[in-house]
Amino acid sequence: MRKVRSGRKGIVIVMLALGASFFFGLAGLAVDTIYIYAVKARLVTAVDACALAAARSIGKGQTEMNRIVDMMFDSNFPNDMLMTISRSHTTPVITNFPGQGRREVSLTGTAVVPTLFMRIFGWNNLTLQASAQAARRDVNVLVILDRSGSMMLAPGPPWPQLQDAAKFFVNQFDTTSDRMGLVTFGTSARVDYSMNYSPGVDFKTGINNIIDSHQVNTANRTNPTQGLYLGYKELITLNDPTALNAIVFFTDGQPTAFANWFKVQTSGTPRSTSGSPRYGVVHTSQDHSSFRGLAKAFATGIPGSSSDIIQLENTVWTSPGNDVNTLLIPAVGAGNFYPFSPEGVGVNPTFSITAGPKTVDGTGAVFVNGSLANRTQEIEDIAINATLEIGKLARNPATLNGGIRIYCIGLGGWLGPAEHGFLKSLANTADQEAGYPAHETTQPEGIYYYAPGPSQLRQAFQTVASEIFRLIQ
């Protein structure tokens, strides 16, 4: 018995040595695996971020996109991170999917890592790879710019800085698949650059040239209703539900004009010789003390240095202050103007001018019989109500597969600065001002950016662009 025992002496040491080798080998393998897994996780994060950033910056061109991707990769996976020997990534590749309203960016990252224990088996380092794809929806953006007189009257003046900021915005989009249009409004509104074209058109040059050539006359009023409607109509006519459809709406003040169909008198003095109703613009004076009309609702060319207040043919034009019958509305009676119906009286779409946050006398009697102060206020309130009604229709989820997203930029203006409540309501932000409708949870939420001064305009447009790029990823 003793012999047997002495014969087994040391067996535990041997078993322990064998067991320890096995366990240490296993532990070594586990450590290497864990290490490799950690590096791989980081690499995945880096390439994923690069793909998203590349998708965001497609419109900036290949060189800029490469710079941004390099920055993103270096920030997420710095040199020497986790003891890596080297790391790199491929150039982003863009794949087009014609007709589907999207593109895809893909790239691959590589990291070479040293092994700790696996080198015992001859593997001194390992090459890890991770790939990522990011889809980018095409986007149709309609830019609406306010060219009212205050853009030149206000200290600064803001118009040149708006031109700079708007062009900066335009240049961030991609002419390969995105589409962009431009509408401007003063007393009248105009489609300066229609977006009804096939993708691939160099809209950047076209729109930037128009923005450069625009001049603002200090007499121009603010007619956002017509401007927004023309923008909305551009997107509806384009009818591209696969892409993200967005309106970027800029203004520096409160509405002071609106276009509509008006009943005008065809007999007596003054009278219209072109029948009734007439489509034209009514507007307040610059100091809001009086109002007049009818002015032409559509500018015929890119506005130059002259005022865009042009008398509508065959209507009487009187001086401010002598405006009792300026609109040629019958002196007595109700229903002197119609719901905002830009396509014609009774032709859809029509927009209520009484529904909305502002209390408006829908009969038109205020224009005829009310005090002067009431009448000028009525013009501003009708413009707000009708503009918000158009916004509501544009954002309706049934419109273009999810609704048009509206982004508003307001500038701290001259006399009456941009009204936060009006623009927040138009954008349907989550935080609505008192006196305005609650946030519509079923409609797309935009943003409202308030720029206190012209110097903040570039940041404002950049913020809106960033929001759009975030959404189309």
Place this chain on the structure above:
Amino acid sequence: MFEFAISLPFLVAMVVGTFAVGLMFDRSLTQGQLARNAANMYARGIRFNTTANKQLLANAATGMNLKVDGTGETVVYLTALTRVPSNANCLVSGNTVPCANRGLIVIAQRFIVGNTSVDPSVFGDPGSTNIDSDGNVANYEHQTYARATVPASVSNATSGLGEGEFIYAADTHHIPTLIRFPGIVAPDKMHTWAYY
């Protein structure tokens, strides 16, 4: 038996150590995924100023005790960084002046989910009184409190963040109290980040 008794402490230490390192690794991976998910969602437009959106992050932070009520052992800072244009002017007391942060990287927006006492953000702190309910930092173009601390890859004037460009970052900080074993060295705090 004697040899086994001698080797037992080493074996136990190895098993416990493996367990502890495994847990720490698991926690580290979770934290990395949390930072990645947070930055990814933020870059895609999710704003973390609502409880529902904050809860999305809390749900993704399994085992990290991330709470939306400002307590817990984890904090996530979501930061929108931008470079103020070199020609930017600011409105100060009614006068237009060159912005004080021209050309610098600043914090334009900040959301916080979790317990801020765990650790401050690596990007800087604009101060809660300077951040509105939408997370926007007031006057970030001009105020020094908005200046951000960023790595050279972001701050470099030519290869880094361009003027007016935005980058969305998340940095997460965690106190790994749950994985401390007596005698096992564990970090007091863990932190990681992601840029999108």
